[in-house]
Each structure stands twice: as structure tokens, then as C-alpha cells.
Amino acid sequence: MLQRCPAVNPTFLFRSCPLPLGATRRPHRGGVRIAIVAESFLPLMNGVTHSILRVLEHLQERGDGVMVIAPSTQDTEVLDVVHGAFVHRLPSVPLAGYSNVRVALGGVNRVKRILADYAPDVVHLASPFVLGWRAVQAAHQLGIPTVAIYQTEVPSYAARYGVPFMENWAWNRVENIHLLASRTLVPSTFALNQLRGRGVLRVDMWRRGVDTARFAPEKRDDGWRASVAPGGERIIGYVGRLAVEKQVEDLAVLADVPGTRLVIVGDGPQREALQEALPNAVFAGFLGGEQLASAVASFDLFVHPGEFETFCQTIQEAMASGVPVVATGRGGPLDLVENSRTGWLYRPGDLAGMRAHVMDLMGDDAKRRAFAAAAHASVQGRTWPALSAELVRHYRAVIAGEPVVEPVGRMPVVEPVRRVPAVGPAETKRGATL
CATH class of the missing domain: 3.40.50.2000 (Glycogen Phosphorylase B;)
Structure with missing residues (x-):
């Protein structure tokens, strides 16, 4: 179900609707209360948004409590409730050269206040990089477990976009996020080895479903x-x-x-x-x-x-x-x-x-x-209900403090294609603020 909120300031692009009662209601007994922090979301359709929508459908059917935190949009009819989940929009600016992609503004404390008010059992970080970096720090400070979904190889885009000197900085950001997250889920063996090779060991596999009724x-x-x-x-x-x-x-x-x-x-x-x-x-x-x-x-x-x-x-x-x-x-x-x-x-x-x-x-x-x-x-059997149920098991595991089975020793680093040595701005494991 989609509901719209028409009260949007077109200059600053923030939502001004009051928090609906459903957003503060606890999930059914035995359910999970989840905050999904989305680096991108509707109306922009991409792999990140698609995955979130499929997960939201399943969580709505289960009766779990869900809130989505996402960048604001230029759409004057902002999506307010999507598949039962309230969408909290943060002020944003367009990404250079990609006007329909919004980058959320605001620091860690702003996200921390939102999470503290909502009090989720777990924070789901969807393709975290900018907003997700703030959210993983905020959740860590609040003692809320996090599940980070690694699904965009942002650092390797640097050379393609003409800024190869940013690649090392971007990899450092990715490592910071996933070292701080309670658990990282990756969609492929390549991504699993890639992160483990960079020292991120709390990693497990979570593939993607496909709608075999629609795609046939x-x-x-x-x-x-x-x-x-x-x-x-x-x-x-x-x-x-x-x-x-x-x-x-x-x-x-x-x-x-x-x-x-x-x-x-x-x-x-x-x-x-x-x-x-x-x-x-x-x-x-x-x-x-x-x-x-x-x-x-x-x-x-x-x-x-x-x-x-x-x-x-x-x-x-x-x-x-x-x-x-x-x-x-x-x-x-x-x-x-x-x-x-x-x-x-x-x-x-x-x-x-x-x-x-x-x-x-x-x-x-x-x-x-x-x-x-x-x-x-x-691809038969790779359904979204099955994959979403698997995701909920990961939620429950981090809430219970269960460890990920780590590999013995250190996996070799998987080098990106046409890797260019980088000498850009540094970001230390404990000192990054962007």
C-alpha cells in the first residue's frame, strides 16, 4: 500500500507530515521492529530500491514494524507509507551529474535522534555509503545491532568517473562501515571474498530473489x-x-x-x-x-x-x-x-x-x-519470500548476538579491474567524519 504526503517544502526538500500512528505502533508479538536506512529510495528505481521494496512486502505480511529513512525527493507528492512502512525523508541535494539521485544531508546526531525516537530492534543499512555511514555510527552509539547490505562497488567507480585518486578513500569508507556493522550480507561469492580480503570478517551471504511469475x-x-x-x-x-x-x-x-x-x-x-x-x-x-x-x-x-x-x-x-x-x-x-x-x-x-x-x-x-x-x-526456487525470510533470520541472529562463522586465516584481496593507485584524501578507521 502506498500513501502520499503532499506537504513538502520544494526549496529544502524535507517532509513535513506528522509521524503517523502506525509508525510508532509495536509489531505483533514475536515480530521485529526494523529501521531500514536507504542510501536511495523511491521514486528512484534501482537495484537498492527494488530489493527494499521486495523486503518491505514480506515484512508487511509478517506484521513486523518498519520505518524507512531515506533522502528527500524532488517529487512534490512524497511517498509517505510504502507497504506499511513509514518513510522518514531527510533533507538532500542532487548528486553531481545525476540529478535524480539525492544525497542525504545531516550528521550522525540527526540520525541518532531519529533512531532513538523509533527504538528499533535492528537497523538495516541498504547499500550504505553516505547516509549509511552516519547511521551505522548512530546505531553503534545507541547499542542497536546493524545488518549492512553490501551491493554497490562504489570504490571501483572512481576511475570510470575520472577521479581515480578517490578510490582508496572510498574503499576506506566501505571498510569503516562494514567493520562497525554487526553483520554484513553480500549477494555473491565475489563480494564475500572481496570484503573478507579487506579484513571485514563478519560477512555472510544473502542472495536476491526473482519474481518468476512476472519474469517468464x-x-x-x-x-x-x-x-x-x-x-x-x-x-x-x-x-x-x-x-x-x-x-x-x-x-x-x-x-x-x-x-x-x-x-x-x-x-x-x-x-x-x-x-x-x-x-x-x-x-x-x-x-x-x-x-x-x-x-x-x-x-x-x-x-x-x-x-x-x-x-x-x-x-x-x-x-x-x-x-x-x-x-x-x-x-x-x-x-x-x-x-x-x-x-x-x-x-x-x-x-x-x-x-x-x-x-x-x-x-x-x-x-x-x-x-x-x-x-x-x-533460477526456479529463488523466490523473494524465501530470501526475505532468510533476511529476517539474520535480523534475529544479530539481535541475539550470534556470531558469523568466520573463515580461517585471511582471504586474499580481490583487486578491482583496471585498478588505479590512489593518493587521495585519507580516512582513518576511527577518525572519519564525512
């Missing part, structure tokens, strides 16, 4: 296919944010694959530049709900070139839709794609390898159908 082969739409590929071409598809870290420009090597049409679903700050770089591609814009499900199921092949995915939900949705995948062999795709069965993985940066794998599947209908069937079968 039967959603294939021949009419939509004809609209984007009127010549009957086979469709090579991509779904995701059009931003520099996604490396969508790498798809240019597929522009002249015979008998195919490249279709890009999504929007973002790089759209105009990508349209110039890929003049023959179809840019379908942002799609959601059933429109997205139909588009994905209508692809013949899904390609994801991004090298910095801790999981990659769009790959899982493509597989649920019966679409084989070609993706880079780094990060989350290593767990999702089984080479030579559900798709192909290529070495990061090897665009000739990407093209060869695409040619292999687009040129062999029988092989592509076999890969498609295997991809669809591989």
Missing part, C-alpha cells in the same frame, strides 16, 4: 519484437542504468552482428552519448512492471558488459524469462551464469571475446534454445 518465457511479445526489429532481426538486449559504470558503450562491438538488432532498455545520464555511439540501436527508455517483463522475455540474448556488479539482478530476470546471457566474468555474474550451459562469461575487457560468444549463440538456434531452457530452470 510466456511473456514474450511478438508485437513488441516487431516494433523494435521490424525486419525480423534477432534481438540482443540490455537492461539497466545508462551510466558510465555500466560500460554500455562496449556494446558497440555488436553493432554489425549479422541479422540482429541491439535494443537497450533503461535511462540515465549517458543516454545521449550512447545514442551517438550506437546510432543503429533501439533505445526503448525506462520500462517497468509488465512492460519490462515483456521486453526481457522478447529478447533472444541478454548481454551485460558491466564489470562492477556485486550481483546483477537484470541477469537473473533475463534467465527467469528464458533468455541466455553473455556477461563479463567478474563479480555477481560469476555466480549467476554457468559457462557453456546458461550463457557465456568473457574475460573483463575482452570485447572480441564478448562478440565471439554472441556470434556463437546467435548463429546456432538449437544451442541458444538449450541455453535458454537451462537458464530458466536455474
Whole structure:
């Protein structure tokens, strides 16, 4: 259920609605009282928001008490209650170059007051970095256990955004957050080893669910296919944010694959530049709900070139839709794609390898159908109710003070692709304030 609060100051972008009675009511007997601190949230849709929404649905069904703390939005009709959870909006400013992404303002004490007033049993930190750093400190000072969800490899974005000197600083921030959190949950084996290699040992796995009723082969739409590929071409598809870290420009090597049409679903700050770089591609814009499900199921092949995915939900949705995948062999795709069965993985940066794998599947209908069937079968059972129930078990574990089983010894550090030595601003383990 969504409720809206119209009373918003458009200049400072803070919410002015009174706290609803439901936000202070205790959960049912045996339930959990949770504060979810979201680095980003509605109306912005991304992997972080998607995961939170699915979790909120499950927590509402359970009858748990939930509040979301998130940056304010430019939307003058601010979402006030989402799936039974009150949304407390903090003042925010736009991220440079990404006007629809808001960065929350305010210090640790402000977050501390909100948490003290709400008195949760546990604080869920969704992809913490700026607001999440303040929240983990506030919760620590209040003695409230925290579960941090690591799902965005922010430090590795630095070189892509032209600020390689910020990479070490960003990794230091990530380490500070997860060393202070009671428990960190990661979505992939790569991310698990990455954090453990950096000395963060209270780490466990929490993968992502997929809606196999929405994303399914039967959603294939021949009419939509004809609209984007009127010549009957086979469709090579991509779904995701059009931003520099996604490396969508790498798809240019597929522009002249015979008998195919490249279709890009999504929007973002790089759209105009990508349209110039890929003049023959179809840019379908942002799609959601059933429109997205139909588009994905209508692809013949899904390609994801991004090298910095801790999981990659769009790959899982493509597989649920019966679409084989070609993706880079780094990060989350290593767990999702089984080479030579559900798709192909290529070495990061090897665009000739990407093209060869695409040619292999687009040129062999029988092989592509076999890969498609295997991809669809591989994600069955990965439901959001099951994954959300697993998350609640992690909540209860940190509330009870149960330890994470730590590895013996220290795991090797996993170096980011094209890592650039950094000499930027320092942040000590105990002295950071930003």
C-alpha cells in the first residue's frame, strides 16, 4: 500500500507530515521492529530500491514494524507509507551529474535522534555509503545491532568517473562501515571474498530473489519484437542504468552482428552519448512492471558488459524469462551464469571475446534454445519470500548476538579491474567524519 504526503517544502526538500500512528505502533508479538536506512529510495528505481521494496512486502505480511529513512525527493507528492512502512525523508541535494539521485544531508546526531525516537530492534543499512555511514555510527552509539547490505562497488567507480585518486578513500569508507556493522550480507561469492580480503570478517551471504511469475518465457511479445526489429532481426538486449559504470558503450562491438538488432532498455545520464555511439540501436527508455517483463522475455540474448556488479539482478530476470546471457566474468555474474550451459562469461575487457560468444549463440538456434531452457530452470526456487525470510533470520541472529562463522586465516584481496593507485584524501578507521 502506498500513501502520499503532499506537504513538502520544494526549496529544502524535507517532509513535513506528522509521524503517523502506525509508525510508532509495536509489531505483533514475536515480530521485529526494523529501521531500514536507504542510501536511495523511491521514486528512484534501482537495484537498492527494488530489493527494499521486495523486503518491505514480506515484512508487511509478517506484521513486523518498519520505518524507512531515506533522502528527500524532488517529487512534490512524497511517498509517505510504502507497504506499511513509514518513510522518514531527510533533507538532500542532487548528486553531481545525476540529478535524480539525492544525497542525504545531516550528521550522525540527526540520525541518532531519529533512531532513538523509533527504538528499533535492528537497523538495516541498504547499500550504505553516505547516509549509511552516519547511521551505522548512530546505531553503534545507541547499542542497536546493524545488518549492512553490501551491493554497490562504489570504490571501483572512481576511475570510470575520472577521479581515480578517490578510490582508496572510498574503499576506506566501505571498510569503516562494514567493520562497525554487526553483520554484513553480500549477494555473491565475489563480494564475500572481496570484503573478507579487506579484513571485514563478519560477512555472510544473502542472495536476491526473482519474481518468476512476472519474469517468464510466456511473456514474450511478438508485437513488441516487431516494433523494435521490424525486419525480423534477432534481438540482443540490455537492461539497466545508462551510466558510465555500466560500460554500455562496449556494446558497440555488436553493432554489425549479422541479422540482429541491439535494443537497450533503461535511462540515465549517458543516454545521449550512447545514442551517438550506437546510432543503429533501439533505445526503448525506462520500462517497468509488465512492460519490462515483456521486453526481457522478447529478447533472444541478454548481454551485460558491466564489470562492477556485486550481483546483477537484470541477469537473473533475463534467465527467469528464458533468455541466455553473455556477461563479463567478474563479480555477481560469476555466480549467476554457468559457462557453456546458461550463457557465456568473457574475460573483463575482452570485447572480441564478448562478440565471439554472441556470434556463437546467435548463429546456432538449437544451442541458444538449450541455453535458454537451462537458464530458466536455474533460477526456479529463488523466490523473494524465501530470501526475505532468510533476511529476517539474520535480523534475529544479530539481535541475539550470534556470531558469523568466520573463515580461517585471511582471504586474499580481490583487486578491482583496471585498478588505479590512489593518493587521495585519507580516512582513518576511527577518525572519519564525512
